[in-house]
Amino acid sequence: MLLVHSNKEDAVAKWRQSAGRYNAGADADAVRDGENNEVIQHKTDAAIPGAGSRYHGVPVPDYQPPDTIEDEVDREIEHELFDHDKPKDAWKQDAGPITPSPFLFHQTPPPASLWSSEPLWAERQQAVVAAFKDSWRSYAEHAFGQDEYHPIAHKGETWIDGGIGLMIIDSLDTMLLMNLTDEYNQARRWIERDLDYSKTGQVNLFETTIRVVGGLLSAYHLSGNDDLYLKKADDLASRLLVAFETPTGLPWANAKLFGTKLPSSYFDPNPTSTAEATTVQMEFKYLAHLTGKKEYWDKAETVMKIITDRVKGGNSLEGLLPILMNPQTGYFQGHEIRLGSRGDSYYEYLLKQYLQTARTEPVYRAMYDQAVAAIKKYLIGYSHPNNLLFLGELPYGANQPDKLSNKMDHLVCFMGGNLALGATEGLPVSEAMAQLTRSDLEDVKIGAELTRTCYETYNVTASGLAPEIVYFRVKDGYSKPDDGTGYQQDIEIRPNDAHNLLRPETVESLFLMYRLTGDRQYREWGWKIFSNFVKHARLPDGGYSALNDVTVSPPPRRDKMDTFWLAETLKYLYLLFGPQDLIPLDRYVFNTEAHPLPVFTPKIVDPGANWSQYVRGLATATPYKDLCNSSTTLSTYFHLSPSCDERSSTYSIHDFLLFPTFLSKDEQYLLLEACNRKLKRSLGKGAPYERGHFDGVIRGYKECVVSDWQKDAVRVQPLIDRVKSLFPKDTHWDVPHILDLSKHGEILAHIDNVEYSGSIVAGLSLGSPAIMTLRHKDDAKCWFEVWLEPGSLYIQRYA
Incomplete structure (x- = not known):
């Protein structure tokens, strides 16, 4: 086994300039109603190389906020927010004083202040706080304790008799x-005195988990471990487990609460959506x-x-899944694939499960990366x-992956920020730049472009607010002719889709993109969206309502204020305008209802076993002799000369296998540290790089063999076993070999001695990116280059 520590900067630059071109096209009604798509029941300016304009993800270092939002407009928003007979600055008193302490919540490490250091943005934060207080005051006066609120009628309703605390708990961490x-204190008293889950009724598993269980767990952490919230979360979740009592373990869409009795199995004839079944894991x-309860x-x-x-098993489109599943069979039901309703948060939680458990579950990172590659290949379109x-x-x-519909839900807008989060794993781009791969930079760019598109769905309407669904006019595909209503040429809004439910997905991406790139434009866009919410959604006597038609101004109102307005939309706006150290993204992961949960290292199970099982399962499903490079891997990481035919009968491009993200970043660091320690023990501290190898092939190197990893064995051996699990059980293995190349080190062209090295070489590439060139021994014009990113596994076989 070869462990390569490479620093070939000139080769990397050459690859990026020539062969390293990204080609995304070469690879790789029970639940929601039809009407509103709902369940029925600091400054950092980090440039991103090659990403294009600001709209394409490049924060401009000298960028100044546009002057289109004047102080007069700010005063107008203040006037809309509060009673007109109050003094001009009374809204600041409503929102409370700007003071760094005491904090009501606990965060590790604590933020320096709740408020932005820039007065303008601190005031805008306060405006968001005032909007929350206004919304809460209306609910508390007219429907306190009810699950949902109708702010025009001043009435509430519950999901089941007595309610489950939906609005109150969803708002707690905000x-x-x-x-x-x-x-x-008002909300906590109600939870302590009045909230009781010993009741009978049916609730949606997904919505109850993300809003109520998630809200309670976030409040437990942020309150400094107030045991009231953990007990309530445990009580409710134990009752929801009945939904998992199916022939397969795939849950029913709904869970039936059985009052004071313990849950017992029941039958739900409806399919479950893929997103709902896979968005309870966090x-x-x-x-x-x-709790230490392994059952959860x-x-x-x-x-x-x-x-x-x-x-x-091949039941997906390269990691993209149909949106419905059958809990009785465990298989997909239907074929439709989308990132909107019923599909969205599956992809979100692949990444977030990996981040939440301190990167100890790399199987989900691998599945996320596979899905993102397929999104790039099949789901990206461009408007005309x-x-x-x-x-x-x-x-x-x-069945027809080339038939891309030009429809996009507002729900899809979470993906812009999610792509950037996946690239940097919570660090600002400026801090993560040295570790970002070409694919990571591509993800940030696509995330920025998608976020811009989502903002434009607000910007093109008369109200300045986005509809629930848009269609994009495309040059060669179907698009409805312009209906004369004045919409921009690229975006079409149909009458049944023109409502706005105060959704959070676009401002969620604005928050993430600002935190990760430092581009101030995202803040300005967020303020413009918030200003239009205040202008059109705020009710004269308090509270905010959904809107029926954003294409007219003023838009007619719809009598609903969903809990996510308080839990998500206003929270993300508050954080967007706030300081960078408030809920840092490398220490917290937001669930899909915007409840921040801390990163933790699991103790109840061995999460690394998940990855080993996944790799072993892959090897079992695909015999070693049949393993091959995916089309995504070939198009992204391989560069073939014109004379090199991957379909040649005399050799196979698949005799060189590449697994680009075999090791997570944490595993790379762990293994690299172990290799460096072993080199120091074997060669002595400060040993120089050798100028030349005995066979003249290697220059500028250190090397040693590893017969014993000593104290590192407990952490390193599982990684080596993961490599071995891809091979037949009777494979003979030599001891691992460490090769460390200096900044200018290189391996010259050579032919391995099969008698010495064997017919198979497996290598893990660590440190810096590198390029490996392989040339046919009988045809000098036939060669290919392979881009080796850190964490890649390569296998040379059948020499």
């Missing part, structure tokens, strides 16, 4: 982060970690095991005539 002591895993972890992991089996990037849908799924 109150904590905004330091709203009175509102928080909450159940964190609850298992806190096992239920969540059983679902993911089913999904993993479907992906390995202005080339807005959008993520379309595949109505016929894998």
Whole structure:
């Protein structure tokens, strides 16, 4: 086994200039109603190389905020927010004083202040706090304790008799982060005195988990471990487990609460959506970690095991999944693939499960990367005539992957920020730049373009607010002719889709993109969106309502204020305008309802076993002799000379196998440190790089063999065993070999001695990116280059 530590900067530059071109096209009604798509029941300016204009993800270092939003407009928003007879600055008093302490919540490490150091943005934060207080005051006066609120009728309703605390619990952590002591104490008293889950009724598993269980767990952490919230979360989650009592372990869409009795199995004839079944994992895993109850972890992991089996078994489009599943069979139902409703948060939680458990579950990172590659290949479209990037849908799924629909839900807008989060794993681009791969930079660029598109769906309407669904006019595909209503040429809004539910997905991406890139334009866009919410959605006597038609101004109102307005939309706006160290993204992961949960290292199980099982399953499903490079890997990491035919009968391009993301970043660091320690023990501290190898092939190197990893064995051996699991069980293995190349070190062209090295060489590439060139021994014009990113596994076989 060869461990390569390479620093070939000139080769990397050459690759990026020539061969390293990204080609995305070469690879790789029970739940929601039809009307509103809802469940029925600091400054950092980091440039991104090669990403184009600001709209394409490049924060401009000398950028100044545009002057289109004047102070007069700010005063107008203040006037809309509060009673007109109050003094001009009374809204600041409503929101509370700008003070760094005491904080109502606990964060490790604590932020320096709740408020932006820039007065303008601190005031805008305060305006968001005032909007929250206004919304809460209306609810508390007219529907306190009810699950949902109708702010025009001043009435509430519950999902089941007595309610489950939906609005109150979904708002808890927003109150904590905004330091709203009175509102928080009011909510906590109700939870302590009045909330009881010993009741009978049916609730949606997904919505109850992300809003209520997630809200309670976030409040538990942020409150400094107030045991009230953990007990309530445990009580409710134990009752929700009945939904998992199916023939396969894939949950029913709904869970039936059985009052004071223990849950018992029941039958739900409806399919479950893929997103709903796979978006309870963060909450159940964190609850298992806190309580020590392994059952929560096992239920969540059983679902993911089913999904993993479907992906390995070829029941997906290169990691993209149909949106419905049958809990009785564990297989998909129908073919439609989309990133909107019923599909969206599956992809979100692949990444976030990996981040939440301190990167100890690399199987989900691998599945996420596979899915993102397929998104780039199949779902990206561009509008006409202005080339807005959008993520379309595949109505016929894998059966017709070339039939991309030009429809995009507002729900899809979470993906812009999610792509950037996946690239940097929570660090600002400026800090993560040295570790970002070409694919990572591409993800940030696409995320920026998608976020811009989502903003434009607001910007083109008369109200300045986005509709629920848009269609993009495309040059060669179907598009409805312009209906004369004045919409911009690229974006079409149909009458049934023109409503706005105060959704958070676009401002969620604005928050993430600002935190990760430092581009101030995202803040300005967020302020413009918030200003239009205040202008059009705020009710004269308090509260905010959804809107029926954003294409007219003023838009008619719809009598609904969903809980996510308080839980997500206003929270993300508050954080967007706030300081960078408030809920840092490398220490917290937001669930899909914007409840921040801390990163933790699991103790209740061995999460690394998931990855080993995944790789072993891959090897079992695909025999070693049949392993081959995917089309995504070939198009992204291989550069073939014109004379090199990958379909040649005399050799096979698949005799050189590449697994680009075999090791997570944490595993790379662990293994690299172990290799450096071993080199120091073997060669002595400060040993120089050798000028030349005995055979003249290697220059500028250090090397040693490893017969014993000593104290590092407990951490390193599982990584080596993971490599071995890809091979037949009877494979003979030599001891691992470490080769460390200096900055100018190189391996010259050579032919391996098969008698010495064997017919198979497996190598893990660590440190810096490198390029490996392989040339046919009988045809000098036939060669190919392979881009080796850190963490890559390569296998040379059948020499």
